[in-house]
Amino acid sequence: MNEFPRTLKLLTIWLLLGTLVFLGVQALLHERQRPRLTINGGQVTLQRGPDGHFHWPGTVDGREVVFLVDTGATTTALPGALAAQLGLRREGTLQSQTAGGTVMAWQARAEVGLAGGLRFSNLTVTVIDRMNGPPLLGMDVLKRLRLVQDGATLQASLP
Template sequence: MNELPRTAKLVTVWLLIITAVWLGVEWAQWQRQRSRFSVDDLQQTIVLRRAPDGHFHWPGEVNGVAVDFLVDTGATSTALPLRLAREAGLAEGAPLRSATAGGLADGHASRADLRLRGGVQVDRLRVAVLPRLETPLLGMDVLGRLHFSQRGGELHIESGQAAVR
């Protein structure tokens, strides 16, 4: 029986090492994302933990498209990047100008169905679509309808209100 050449053995070993490292990194990222969000069924509370970037993120969907919202208590309304609005099939509404942390931004209004992990949903929410926005922002138009409190690096949201209208 012929043995594999030494080079083939080395290539195989390196491919196995690279695959193991890649899988380890993917698993660590999944764990970090998973550990930032939890639901305490006993207390009917959604718990968001501060991410390494210093913000709270709430995973969800816009018209069925997966998104990771940045929770922004300083934003009056929920805002979406133009590329996400297009991917979610949102209709372009009236033009609008929005005051953002980076100054005034032009965009347009639209309506979207939001589903947030933990069972919170908002149907036909009026959203601002801003072409220069990079991250979807979950604003007080949604957060203001929920009871929440911040303790340390955690945001606790009562999940008893699954459908927010």
């Protein structure tokens, strides 16, 4: 019995083809979710993501993150899990109004960087322990920029 039966060979081929198709679809979905931006001098142009939002790659205390640009957020907000991983120190508690209602949160300070060379040192951020999803880039940062939205693009530059 040196050869696989014909049925087993066909099954193996179909499983391999199915795996390749699955991996190809996963790679395509990952590529579609990746933030699209161009940097031209001091201007960053973000393309709206497939979810309808603008996403801006950056860092928090050196850790790479992708911020969700949120003009409805007063401050930049981080999930509690990310703050714990970064070892951020609690500087006070507060109540925060979110789309889901009022939640307890706390404040910390962090170094925030955005693709395009923008840096915000010692920025006070809001940490929401039960926050799911990406960090939010709030108006505390956005108000320091000149923003122009034109359809599916958002241009940001220093004023």
